[in-house]
Amino acid sequence: MLVDVHCHLTHEKLKNQIPDVVKRAKEKGVVSIIVSGVNVPTNREALKMAEEYDIIKCSLGLYPIDLLGLQPDEAGLSRQTEKFDLDEELQFIEKNKDKILAVGECGMDFHWDKEHHEEQKANFEKIIKFVKKINKPILIHSRKAELECVELLEKSGIKKVILHMFEGRKHLIKKAEELGYYFTVPVNILKSQHFQMLVEMVDISRLLTETDAPWMSPDSNPNEPANVFLTVKKIAEIKKMDVKEVENAIYMNYQKVFL
Numbered sequence: 001m002l003v004d005v006h007c008h009l010t011h012e013k014l015k016n017q018i019p020d021v022v023k024r025a026k027e028k029g030v031v032s033i034i035v036s037g038v039n040v041p042t043n044r045e046a047l048k049m050a051e052e053y054d055i056i057k058c059s060l061g062l063y064p065i066d067l068l069g070l071q072p073d074e075a076g077l078s079r080q081t082e083k084f085d086l087d088e089e090l091q092f093i094e095k096n097k098d099k100i101l102a103v104g105e106c107g108m109d110f111h112w113d114k115e116h117h118e119e120q121k122a123n124f125e126k127i128i129k130f131v132k133k134i135n136k137p138i139l140i141h142s143r144k145a146e147l148e149c150v151e152l153l154e155k156s157g158i159k160k161v162i163l164h165m166f167e168g169r170k171h172l173i174k175k176a177e178e179l180g181y182y183f184t185v186p187v188n189i190l191k192s193q194h195f196q197m198l199v200e201m202v203d204i205s206r207l208l209t210e211t212d213a214p215w216m217s218p219d220s221n222p223n224e225p226a227n228v229f230l231t232v233k234k235i236a237e238i239k240k241m242d243v244k245e246v247e248n249a250i251y252m253n254y255q256k257v258f259l
Helices: 015-027 040-052 086-095 117-134 146-156 170-178 193-201 225-239 243-258
Strands: 002-007 030-036 056-062 102-107 138-141 161-163 182-185 207-209
Touching: 002 207, 002 225, 002 243, 015 030, 015 040, 015 225, 030 040, 030 102, 030 225, 030 243, 040 056, 040 086, 056 086, 086 117, 102 117, 117 138, 117 146, 138 146, 146 170, 170 182, 170 193, 182 193, 193 225, 207 225, 207 243, 225 243
Parallel strands: 002 030, 030 056, 056 102, 102 138, 138 161, 161 182, 182 207
Antiparallel strands: none
16 A cells, blocks of 8 residues: 655656556556656646546646746756746646645755745745645745745644655654644655654654655666655654554555545
């Protein structure tokens, strides 16, 4: 009953081999893969993929950097070449809300963008308000903006929050857990001391597994959903729990948040 709650199968390293990616995932026991969009083209690609494969679900995203019309990220995804109309894309998401499990990834990113923090904040506030209205979980990107994201989320009172690869400090992890937020654990927990520490700190009832595929690979190949079994094994080792027990707990968390 493994789940990958966040990946980018629309990436050029993976999108031409989806049948094989799905087959390998199923062989490892993966029952749900949530493909995340980040902008106008990838949202449509993710929706189409979810229609074609029973195991694939989708979340529609509004990546903070794409919303600004900037392109500093590594190539591979269909990119925005200019700012896109946030209100227009929110209307599109609302129209398709019954076909999606969440909104995201969205949030703020102060790593790539050093100049438009107020604009990012205004966009994020608008998205949070919208997500509350349509009553969907929200999946958060918060790179170098962890404090600001948690503060805005807390102020909004939104409940179903998933913090994607959260790199905040211990006190912020504790605060987010107290607020009832969930944390995704990536495959690079195998070598990341930060994510090992996060898993040690956070109760199993607040953890989910993701790959962020094709990124964060445990080896030289592109990452893919089948690899979540490695994360589950590592969580079990850190928590001193049985692997099956961890698998079941994470699947229950997935049901509580998304279904």
